[in-house]
Amino acid sequence: MRDDPAPGRMGCVRSLMAFFRGRSRLCLTGALTGLLMFLSSPPAASEPSGGAPERGSAYMGIGVLAHDGESGSPPPAARASQTEGVDVSSHQGDVDWQTLWDSGTRWAYTKATEGTSYTNPYFTQQYDGSFDLGMVRGAYHFATPDTAGGAAQADWFVQHGGGWSNDAKTLPGALDIEWNPYGDACYGKSQSGMVSWIRDFLNRYKSRTGRDAVIYTATSWWTECTGGYDGFGATNPLWIARYASTVGPLPAGWTSYTMWQYTSSGATVGDHDIFNGSQDRLREFATG
Structure with a gap:
């Protein structure tokens, strides 16, 4: 023997049928009201497609590419007075350093850290692999000023591959400071607050290693987020990001x-x- 179905939609259907036989108006009224409410209400919001990348996945130039894009211009003409290099992160996985060496690449920077929790799982293969072939190598830190202070991030960087040794083959650590791929372009900081954060990082790195860190940035980000601060140019080497055939204007403070x-x-x-x-x-630059 089957149990009767629980009251609900089936019960309402039966009541509707009963109405047409003249025995119930109440359920039909409720059903019509509910139907009208459903049709007039907005559809449920769907999950966004895409969104911010996963923390730790940022790499040198991620914000530059998103904001400035590729110019479509040909690369700069090769000059005997300049030396070709490459920068890598976990996105490249295990790098074929021999191929890069054979193509003329003579120096490399590897992402070591981000914030105060991320370390590159491919760091050893990338950092040591370039060194073993004779490249001059260095490490960089992707800054996230919204997650921890500058000094704390410099400590994390030095403790996880960002140090320096006077062996003529190790470059000073680089601070990658650019558009925030996870949210607000300037990480929620005022221009003066951003300058203070950068200063804290640079001062701690210098005290830990004896070298002035390289600053990697783009001119437009620097203008927007530091207000065109010009106080680091005399001490910290500039690594400029611009995807074009000419380097263009430099950030304030650097000539x-x-x-x-x-x-x-x-x-x-x-x-x-x-x-x-x-x-x-x-x-010579590696030696300091």
Whole structure:
């Protein structure tokens, strides 16, 4: 013997049928009211497609590419007085350093850290692999000023691969400070607050390693988020990001660049860069 179905939609259907037989008006009235409410209400919001990337997944140039994009201009003409380099992160996985060496790449920067919790799982293969082939190598930190202070992030960086040694093959650590891929472009900081954060990072890095960190940035971000602050140019080498055939105007405080990221090439070989000097000068820069 089957139990009668629980009252609900079936019961309402039966009541509607009963109405047409003249025995109930109440359920039909409720059903029509509910139907009208359903038709007049807005559809439920759907989940956004895309959104911010996962924390830790940022890489050098992620904000530059999103805001400035590729210019479509040809790469700068090769000059004997400049030295080709590359920057890599976990997006490249295990890097084929021999191929890069054979193509003329002589220096490399590897992402070591981000914030105060992320470390690059491919760091050892990338950092040591370039060194073993004879490249001059360095490490960079992707700054997230909205998650922790500058000094704390400098400590995390030094403790996880961002140190420096005077061996003529290790470049000073680089601070990657650019558009926030996870939210507000300036990480929710005022221009003066951003300058203070950067200063805290640079001061702590210098005290821990004895070297002034390189600053990687884009001119338009620097203008927007620091107000065109010009106080770091005398001490900290500039790594300028601009995807074009010319480097364009530099951020306030610098009259020349040390390195230039001139294109973002994607997942396999890393982004291409130029050191503004010969290979001998590159080793001198590494030595400090």
